[in-house]
Amino acid sequence: MRTNFDFAPYRRSTVGFDRLFDLLETGQRTDAADGFPPFNILRDGEDRYRITLAVAGFRPDEIEVVAQQNQLTVTGKRAEDKDKGEYLHRGIAARPFERRFQLADFIEAGNARFENGLLSIELKRVVPEAMKPRKIEIGGGNVANDRIEAPKDDSQRAA
Incomplete structure (x- = not known):
């Protein structure tokens, strides 16, 4: 197929x-x-989003969040275990990971919080003023007077 x-x-x-x-x-x-680590994407409002990753077994200092251009990268690498014991079963993933998220234009990463094994990253759409629609007032009166005119003599053109 x-x-x-x-x-x-x-x-x-x-x-x-x-x-x-x-x-x-x-x-x-x-x-x-590779579905590791699992994550949720939540829409908090019209222009607000939140990505939550389940990173059980990692400490905040073992995780790096980088926003570059239109991409958000979350990387985790655990420090070596100092336990002298021998694992009989290891169900909590300890492998390093890298999860990438493609962000739309004008989406900016905000705060990142680590709580109860969950990493939450807030995102917000921030459209620049130049890209926002603006209303142009329609004026009345003489159209000829409202036109933008080029300088008429050579001295004004050189300036």
Whole structure:
């Protein structure tokens, strides 16, 4: 059974969506194979999100959270066990991990909290003022007076 989709026709007719198609083609394969650590993504409001990872067995100083461009990376590496005992069963994962999350444009990572074996990272959409829609007032009167005019003589053009 074929599970991947051919995006070639869409790539030919669109401009600037290469990153999106790359994510769709490769994103599912990289994280789907390894489900460790398990995580939840919660929408807290219109522009607020929270990612919660279950990182039992790790201490806060063994976990690193890095936000770079449109990617959030959570990495965990446990220190060597100082126990002299021998494990008969080890059900709490102690292996190192790296979990990557692709973030949409204008999503910024905020606070990270570690509580009861859960790491929570707050995310917020922050759209710059230049990208927000703005209302343009329609004025009345003489249209000719409202036009922006170029300088008329050469001395004003050089300035």
